[in-house]
Amino acid sequence: MTAPPPYPCRPPAGLTFPIYLDYGATTPVDPRVAKVMCDFLTDKFGNAASSSHSFGWEARRAVDKARAQVAGLVGAQAAEIVWTSGATESNNLALKGTAYALRAQGRGKHLITVATEHKAVLDTMDTLERAGFDVTYLTPGADGLITPEQFRAALRQDTILASVMYVNNEIGVIQPIAELGEICAERGIVFHVDAVQAAGKIAIDLKQLKVDLMSFSAHKAYGPKGIGALYVRHNPALKLEAQIDGGGHENGMRSGTLATHQIVGMGEAFALAGELLAAESQRIRTLRDRLWSGIAALPGVQLNGCAVNRVPHNLNVSFPPTRYGTLGGQLLGIAVSAGSACNSAAAAPSFVLLAIGRSPDVARNAVRFSLGRDTTEAEIDYVVATVTQVLALETVQ
Structure with a gap:
C-alpha cells in the first residue's frame, strides 16, 4: 500500500503508507542481521552439537560469538546466556524452573510480581498458584510504577522469588529495578526481570544490577522471531529445574537442537543495538516529544504512565471516543496498537490501564504509539495532523 488514506490533510511528497508505529509489537529484521542469518541457512548449516567435523565446529563458533554479543549488550558473561525460543519460554523457565527447584529445597513458596506484567509472566504465575505457590500481585500507582517501600512491605519470611x-510493554514506564534488586539481595530472594522492552532501548549493566535472571527477545530489537535468551547469573546456589527434557543442551537448562541461524541473528541484532543505543534513543526521544507536543493540548487527551520514568520509544495516550468508535480504529494507514500485541484482538479494555486506575472507557480508548529505527519526522507530523483532524471531525460532542 503506497496511496495515502482519505484524510483532508495532505501528506508530504514521498511519504510511504502504511506508517508503522507499532515497534513495541515487533520490529523488522535489520538487513545486516538478515544477511548474517542467510549464511547459516545454506552453506553454514551445521549442527552446533556436532563435535566431530568442521560443519559443527563452525556452527559452535557462531553460537559462541552470538552468546558473547548478547552478553555484551547487558554486561553479562557469555556463559550466563541460555538460548530459548523467545521471551515467553525464558519467563516460563525462569519462574517455573526457580520456583520448583527452591520449593524442593524447602526454601518456601511465596512469589511476588506486579499486576501489570506481561501475560507470559502473569499466566505463568497463575499456573504456579494452581501448583500450590502463594503469589502476591503488587498494584502500581497511577504512574504505572511500584515503589521500593511497597515491594519491601510485601515480602514474607517464605518469599523465594x-x-x-x-519496561512495561504497554505504557513504557521503567520500574526501579536497581533498588528492587538490592532489596532481594539483602533477603536472599531470587530476582527475575523481563527485559524484553528494555534491551537496546536503555543501558543495562548486569555487573551492577542485583538481578539473578533476565529475559530477552530478538524480535523486539530488529532480530528474528522465534529466538530469545535467559540470563542466569553464575551462582552455584541458583539451580533451575529444566522445563524441556531431551539431550541436556544449554548446561541442562534447555534441551533442543540450537537454531544457529536465529541465534546468530539475535547476536548481530544485539550487537547493533549496543552500537546505536545512545544516538538512536536521543533521535527517538526527539520524535516522541514532537508527537506528544502536537497532540497533548487536544481536548480529552490523557498520557498513560509516568511522564519521566519511561523509554522514549513509547507513548500511550487515551483519546475521547469518536462517533465511529475508538480513535485507534479511525487512523487509516497508520499502524498503532490499543495495547500489547498479545491482547490487541480482545474487546476488553487494557488490564494494564485498569490496574493503574484508568476507567474502562479511558482504557478502551487508549492508543500505543511505539516509535522505532525507521520512524521519521515527516511520519510524526502526518500522524499529528491526522489525529488532530479526526478528533475535530468525529469526536462525540
Missing part, C-alpha cells in the same frame, strides 16, 4: 518487568 520476585519478578518485575523492567
Whole structure:
C-alpha cells in the first residue's frame, strides 16, 4: 500500500503508507542481521552439537560469538546466556524452573510480581498458584510504577522469588529495578526481570544490577522471531529445574537442537543495538516529544504512565471516543496498537490501564504509539495532523 488514506490533510511528497508505529509489537529484521542469518541457512548449516567435523565446529563458533554479543549488550558473561525460543519460554523457565527447584529445597513458596506484567509472566504465575505457590500481585500507582517501600512491605519470611518487568510493554514506564534488586539481595530472594522492552532501548549493566535472571527477545530489537535468551547469573546456589527434557543442551537448562541461524541473528541484532543505543534513543526521544507536543493540548487527551520514568520509544495516550468508535480504529494507514500485541484482538479494555486506575472507557480508548529505527519526522507530523483532524471531525460532542 503506497496511496495515502482519505484524510483532508495532505501528506508530504514521498511519504510511504502504511506508517508503522507499532515497534513495541515487533520490529523488522535489520538487513545486516538478515544477511548474517542467510549464511547459516545454506552453506553454514551445521549442527552446533556436532563435535566431530568442521560443519559443527563452525556452527559452535557462531553460537559462541552470538552468546558473547548478547552478553555484551547487558554486561553479562557469555556463559550466563541460555538460548530459548523467545521471551515467553525464558519467563516460563525462569519462574517455573526457580520456583520448583527452591520449593524442593524447602526454601518456601511465596512469589511476588506486579499486576501489570506481561501475560507470559502473569499466566505463568497463575499456573504456579494452581501448583500450590502463594503469589502476591503488587498494584502500581497511577504512574504505572511500584515503589521500593511497597515491594519491601510485601515480602514474607517464605518469599523465594520476585519478578518485575523492567519496561512495561504497554505504557513504557521503567520500574526501579536497581533498588528492587538490592532489596532481594539483602533477603536472599531470587530476582527475575523481563527485559524484553528494555534491551537496546536503555543501558543495562548486569555487573551492577542485583538481578539473578533476565529475559530477552530478538524480535523486539530488529532480530528474528522465534529466538530469545535467559540470563542466569553464575551462582552455584541458583539451580533451575529444566522445563524441556531431551539431550541436556544449554548446561541442562534447555534441551533442543540450537537454531544457529536465529541465534546468530539475535547476536548481530544485539550487537547493533549496543552500537546505536545512545544516538538512536536521543533521535527517538526527539520524535516522541514532537508527537506528544502536537497532540497533548487536544481536548480529552490523557498520557498513560509516568511522564519521566519511561523509554522514549513509547507513548500511550487515551483519546475521547469518536462517533465511529475508538480513535485507534479511525487512523487509516497508520499502524498503532490499543495495547500489547498479545491482547490487541480482545474487546476488553487494557488490564494494564485498569490496574493503574484508568476507567474502562479511558482504557478502551487508549492508543500505543511505539516509535522505532525507521520512524521519521515527516511520519510524526502526518500522524499529528491526522489525529488532530479526526478528533475535530468525529469526536462525540
